[in-house]
Structure formats: C-alpha cells, structure tokens
Amino acid sequence: MAGPRIAHATLTGPSVIKEIVIGAALGIAAGTVWKMHHWNEQRKVRTFYELLDKGLVTVVAAEE
Numbered sequence: 125m126a127g128p129r130i131a132h133a134t135l136t137g138p139s140v141i142k143e144i145v146i147g148a149a150l151g152i153a154a155g156t157v158w159k160m161h162h163w164n165e166q167r168k169v170r171t172f173y174e175l176l177d178k179g180l181v182t183v184v185a186a187e188e
Contacts, residue, residue, distance in 0.1 A: 175181045 172181070176183070
C-alpha cells in the first residue's frame with residue numbers, strides 16, 4: 125500500500141501580464157522620482173540666476 129498523498133502546491137511559470145504590470149509600475153515610480161529630482165535642480169538654478177540678476181549674489185570672489 126502506498127502512503128497518504130500530500131497535496132503540494134504546483135509551481136507555475138511566470139505570468140507575463142503580471143510582470144508587465146509590475147515593470148510598468150516600477151518604471152513609473154522611478155520616472156516620477158527622477159522627474160521630481162530634476163524639477164528641484166531646475167528650481168535651484170532658476171533661483172540662483174534670479175538672485176544673480178538682482179545683484180544679491182555674485183560669482184566674483186571678493187578682494188581683501
């Protein structure tokens with residue numbers, strides 16, 4: 125007589141749709157973080173040039 129049968133979970137192959145959805149979600153998240161970083165850098169540069177135009181900052185070292 126054979127021993128009792130144990131039900132094992134059968135492994136299935138990768139789900140193409142699931143991988144596409146996960147990849148798209150990760151891509152959108154990474155793109156959003158990169159865009160926010162880029163916008164922040166643009167804001168810093170724009171602020172610097174506005175202050176430079178107003179004469180509040182200078183790029184020339186002060187002579188002592």
